[in-house]
Amino acid sequence: MAIFYPDILQQRTAPRTFSFGDKDVMLYALGIGLGQDPMNETELAFVYEKGLKVVPTAATVLAAALRGATGPAPEMPPGHRPSQINFLMVVHGEQKVELHKPLPTSGTFTAEGRTVGAYDKGEGKGAVIINETVWTDEKGEKVATLTGSTFARGDGGFGGPSEGAPEPHAVPTRAPDISVDFATREDQALLYRLNGDRNPLHSDPGVAKKAGFDRPILHGLCTYGITCRAILQEVTGFDADQIYSHQARFSSPVFPGDVITVDIWKDGKNISFEARVKARNVTVIRNGLTVLR
Numbered sequence: 001m002a003i004f005y006p007d008i009l010q011q012r013t014a015p016r017t018f019s020f021g022d023k024d025v026m027l028y029a030l031g032i033g034l035g036q037d038p039m040n041e042t043e044l045a046f047v048y049e050k051g052l053k054v055v056p057t058a059a060t061v062l063a064a065a066l067r068g069a070t071g072p073a074p075e076m077p078p079g080h081r082p083s084q085i086n087f088l089m090v091v092h093g094e095q096k097v098e099l100h101k102p103l104p105t106s107g108t109f110t111a112e113g114r115t116v117g118a119y120d121k122g123e124g125k126g127a128v129i130i131n132e133t134v135w136t137d138e139k140g141e142k143v144a145t146l147t148g149s150t151f152a153r154g155d156g157g158f159g160g161p162s163e164g165a166p167e168p169h170a171v172p173t174r175a176p177d178i179s180v181d182f183a184t185r186e187d188q189a190l191l192y193r194l195n196g197d198r199n200p201l202h203s204d205p206g207v208a209k210k211a212g213f214d215r216p217i218l219h220g221l222c223t224y225g226i227t228c229r230a231i232l233q234e235v236t237g238f239d240a241d242q243i244y245s246h247q248a249r250f251s252s253p254v255f256p257g258d259v260i261t262v263d264i265w266k267d268g269k270n271i272s273f274e275a276r277v278k279a280r281n282v283t284v285i286r287n288g289l290t291v292l293r
């Protein structure tokens with residue numbers, strides 16, 4: 001396992017075409033806990049084909065047909081050394097979704113990815129690798145930009161720059177304007193993984209132990225989706241089209257069964273958020289920012 005710098009900045013995933021449909025959209029919404037009260041018609045709209053709406057952060061899974069747990073294998077131009085990281089020790093570091101247009105309930109798109117940054121946080125700490133994926137629709141128009149960072153805990157000390165990663169968003173220092181609780185289920189990760197990320201870290205107790213956790217942890221993107229659900233519920237009145245972007249940093253693992261408290265600060269079109277698990281006194285998401293259209 002080694003990260004070769006600056007070669008890694010040449011990593012690309014070739015354009016690939018994929019399609020999704022209403023089942024994918026509904027499975028994602030179920031995976032972040034929507035629809036638990038079948039009498040709640042506003043939530044039902046995300047899990048029922050009648051008047052179906054799409055949670056904006058579903059963009060993180062709707063190209064799942066393209067990837068396994070690790071994403072499509074990146075390609076290297078000739079003359080550059082291919083990097084390989086220790087996937088067992090990987091956690092999701094940060095995620096941002098920008099929607100250049102609201103997501104439809106079905107469609108065919110093309111996704112193309114590239115590595116835009118690699119930062120060395122030191123031997124024994126880790127490496128942060130930032131990838132960007134852009135979706136275009138059949139007219140060739142940009143639909144979504146997804147920027148995600150992999151925190152590779154086993155690959156620090158590769159010799160890249162330690163500084164220069166984009167600064168995370170600073171949430172206000174005042175008390176939150178809104179705090180709202182979401183209970184996750186004991187089987188949350190087992191359900192969520194059916195969206196496409198079958199990383200055994202979220203399902204296999206033995207693998208979780210080897211990775212340094214007492215038990216399987218929840219997908220970061222599931223918690224991320226729950227924070228988007230919180231903004232939909234508390235800020236936009238479940239109007240998904242109002243959300244332009246949603247970004248956050250994963251600061252501590254969530255375990256299935258945790259109750260997640262989402263703290264929200266409203267400043268015009270900029271909505272800041274954090275998420276914490278009161279019972280364990282940990283902040284699990286920091287630096288959250290949703291930008292409204």
Ligand SMILES: CCCCCCC[C@@H](O)CC(=O)SCCNC(=O)CCNC(=O)[C@H](O)C(C)(C)COP(=O)(O)OP(=O)(O)OC[C@H]1O[C@@H](n2cnc3c(N)ncnc32)[C@H](O)[C@@H]1OP(=O)(O)O
Nearest residue numbers: 091092093094121148149150151199219220250251252253
């Ligand atoms: C596209 C992406 C695809 C990724 C594939 C993922 C596959 C999935 O199936 C895997 C998952 O879903 S894992 C679940 C979600 N993620 C987590 O639970 C991680 C939670 N966070 C942590 O454990 C620690 O914060 C941890 C370990 C991340 C960092 O903790 P520490 O080592 O204690 O870090 P700290 O001392 O606070 O900071 C060291 C330097 O690193 C920067 N940093 C910290 N957290 C970061 C984060 N989350 N993302 C990016 N950078 C981060 C700090 O700024 C610091 O930098 P500097 O030294 O320059 O100040």
